[in-house]
Amino acid sequence: MGKAEATIIWKGPRNRGSALLSAISPDDPDDFDAELVGDEDVVELRIRVSADGLSQSRATIDDILACLVAAESGLDMVG
Numbered sequence: 818m819g820k821a822e823a824t825i826i827w828k829g830p831r832n833r834g835s836a837l838l839s840a841i842s843p844d845d846p847d848d849f850d851a852e853l854v855g856d857e858d859v860v861e862l863r864i865r866v867s868a869d870g871l872s873q874s875r876a877t878i879d880d881i882l883a884c885l886v887a888a889e890s891g892l893d894m895v896g
Contacts, residue, residue: 820867821874825881827862833892834860840888841881848877 827837834853841851841864851864864881868874 818870820869821871822868823866823874823878825862825864825866825878827864827885828859829862831855831858831860833889834862836892837862837885837888841884848873849881 827834831853834855838851838853848868849864849866851862853860853862855861866874866877866881868877
């Protein structure tokens with residue numbers, strides 16, 4: 818079995834990026850790492866997934882994307 822790696826990059830305002838980072842932080846920290854990179858106003862949320870095989874990396878990426886979508890929907894409702 819091989820190793821699979823993938824990176825998810827989201828770009829936007831720092832306050833929104835911080836909220837999205839907080840939304841995924843409780844998830845499986847051994848399966849990925851995440852950081853905010855950028856200047857004061859616009860940042861990139863970079864999420865790096867590393868897993869044993871494509872199946873495991875797909876499951877981790879699916880979980881992360883589901884958390885991000887839910888968090889973004891909540892942020893949109895708040896305004």
